[in-house]
Amino acid sequence: MNLRQILLVAKREYLTKVRTKAFILATVLIPLGMIAFIGVGVAFAVWESDSEHRIGIVDETGRIFPRLQSVNEQRYVDVSAASPDSLRQMVVGEHIDGYVTLGEKNISSNANPEFVYGGSGGLGLQTSIRSDLREAIREERLQRAGVSEEVKNIYDSQIGLDTRKLTAEGEETEDDTGFLTIIGVVMGVIIFISLFGYGGLLTRSVIEEKTNRIIEVIASSVKPVELLLGKMAGVGALGITQLAIWILAFMGLSAAAAPVAGLLMQDQLADASRLSDQTDEAVSNFDPAVLEIPSIDPLLIVYFVIFFILGYLIYSSLFAAIGAAVDSETDTQQFMAPIMVPIMIAYFIMLRAMESPDGSIAVIGSLIPFFSPIVMITRIAISEVPFWQIGTSLVLMTATFAGTIWLSAKIYSVGILSYGKSAGFRELLKWIRER
Amino acid sequence: MAIIEVNGISKSFGSTQAVRNVSFDVSRGRIFGLLGPNGAGKTTAIRIINHIIIPDSGSVTINGIEAGPLTQRMIGYMPEERGLYKKMKVGEQLIYLARLKGMDYEDAKKATKYWLDRFEAAGWYNKTVGELSKGMSQKVQFIATIAHDPDIYIFDEPFSGLDPINSEMLKEIVLELKDRDKTILFSTHRMEQVEQMCDDICLFNNGRAVLKGDLREIKRSFGKNTINLEFQGNAGFLDELENVRINNRSTNFAEIRVLNGESMQGILKTAMEHTEIYKFERIEPSLTEIFISTVGEDNINPKELG
Incomplete structure (x- = not known):
């Protein structure tokens, strides 16, 4: 060679x-293409959060709906007055994306509420509604149990994790x-x-x-x-x-x-x-x-x-x-x-x-x-x-x-x-x- | 002394034997023709001489040196499949190719300029090959072959695809190189085209060298056994002749090879009975005829003799 x-x-x-x-x-x-690519991704993420779904709530107890509304005012509407048939009509007619019927049993026992919907929203929406419901029902239960403000704060607390890394020499550094x-x-x-x-x-x-x-x-x-x-x-x-x-x-x-x-x-x-x-x-x-x-x-x-x-x-x-x-x-x-x-x-x-x-x-x-x-x-x-x-x-x-x-x-x-x-x-x- | 010695080379590709135990010598300062129909193994032999392909057996020596990177620099090679980098500038490209042949930058640049000037193409130096016409890029191709001033020039089917002007120019270059005691080897399947140019020939058929030597001696050894006949009239009589082979036939011309001692006077008589004779000449056979009579009529595909 x-x-x-x-x-x-x-x-x-x-x-x-x-x-x-x-x-x-x-x-x-x-x-530039990579920046644009990331930019488009970010733009999608921002635009995505704007998309609104309207979920009807039939609240037989009258206790949960106000709490849900305080979590997400735009999303939840009170449709307690509607009959089951008209609720279905509203979903089919796309006035609301779906509805959840909440009764006393959902608060007093661990019975899962049921979400009836027209198919839009996907997993993201379901997850979001589930966590909203969990929060609202938990708050109501805590209220009924008459726990102190202190305990409520414990439930509300969000613990993060701060990290420090040790180098090979045992020095502590910013992670x-x-x-x-x-x-x-x-x-x-x-x-x-x-x-x-x-x-x-x-x-x-x-x-x-x-x-x-x-x-x-x-x-x-x-x-x-x-x-x-x-x-x-x-x-x-x-x-x-x-x-x-x-x-x-x-x-x-x-x-x-x-x-x-x-x-x-x-x-x-x-x-x-x-x-x-x-x-x-x-x-x-x-x-x-x-x-x-x-x-x-x-x-x-x-x-x-x-x-x-x-x-x-x-x-x-x-x-x-x-x-x-x-x-x-x-x-x-x-x-x-x-x-x-x-x-x-x-x-x-x-x-x-x-x-x-x-x-x-x-x-x-x-x-x-x-x-x-x-x-x-x-x-x-x-x-x-x-x-x-x-x-x-x-x-x-x-x-x-x-x-x-x-x-x-x-x-x-x-x-x-x-x-x-x-x-x-x-x-x-x-x-x-x-x- | 032989400048190229080919000693019993063979090369197979899969089950096809392209070259079978071929030997020949090329002497310094001669024009050597490698002749034969398409697919006879000429290109493979040439690639082996250029050390592009390694033979399965046998050897090639150039100036006494076994074919290798060193001998490649002694050769200027123009392959049958010609081409250049289309997007590269003519000057740069010629310098690059000459440097690959071992020249240093300054010499390569000098040689490139000299040859471009000689071909009245100095203005092409900064043009890309893609901008040139076909004839122009053929000239650049010649320069690429000869710029590093080697002792040996090998052209594979040099005249195929050349326009008449470049064809003439190439012939002149070849003759000029010969005058400068350079050695030229070229291959062609158009035998009549090169008859005048070659000093020595080697005839290829089916991967074998079937006949080789000094062209004039070969012709002489065949004797004046062929008739060139020009006539006016019905050419039908040609079909009735026996013991002849008619190689080159048109409405008023025929090249008649006389076989088995058939009387030439008899042929002349028959011809005179049917037509008016313009010319009757006894000549040595053409290369095509020599090829046919060497390998036998049954062993070749006449179409391949283009």
């Missing part, structure tokens, strides 16, 4: 792609698991998207050389495996460039965001304090530090880069082999599935690891080399992963890469010279067995 040739190929691959409009657009639009979970998931998702994105780019680049018919000219100067490694390196460098741009932009923005936001908020708070004396305290207690993004451990970034590169190497070698095996982009489908499945599984394991980073699924998943790049980085970000696990996954991924690049080089060196038709799986096996 000749490093000079590999570098020449990599350089061409990198330079021709980094200058394209597509690359520049993607670099700008993908973060930022919430933030780290977000970072871990973002890192996992970036690798997940990158595997597809850059892998697909590589597949297309290989196909391009085949359809342009330049491949044979290149093959008369460069060994197939040199060409393969060069192209992988070029596209990989492209990926790292893009990531670096995003990370720097993110760091720049977040560095600027805290002071700017702090400034804005201080103004607002000052405005508010002029209107009311009560917020004076809030202004003096305001700590700009809460707006600062907790720092990311540099080691985590190093791990991220390592897992990104190893994951890219394992999968991109396979994506390149696909490009060599087919004659046109439309024929890639049958080969894409076996590669996409492990990436998708890794993604789902990562979602699991997000909640329980040290659970058995997350641990085992993070050690399987095809899942490691996505799962392990999420685990490392969120929790303290024993080094033997990280080490094992790195060794296994490296070994897997040795296997995939061997396989890919076999397919690639035969595939790039077979024009005119796409190979099937059987043919690929034949190519691999060839010397």
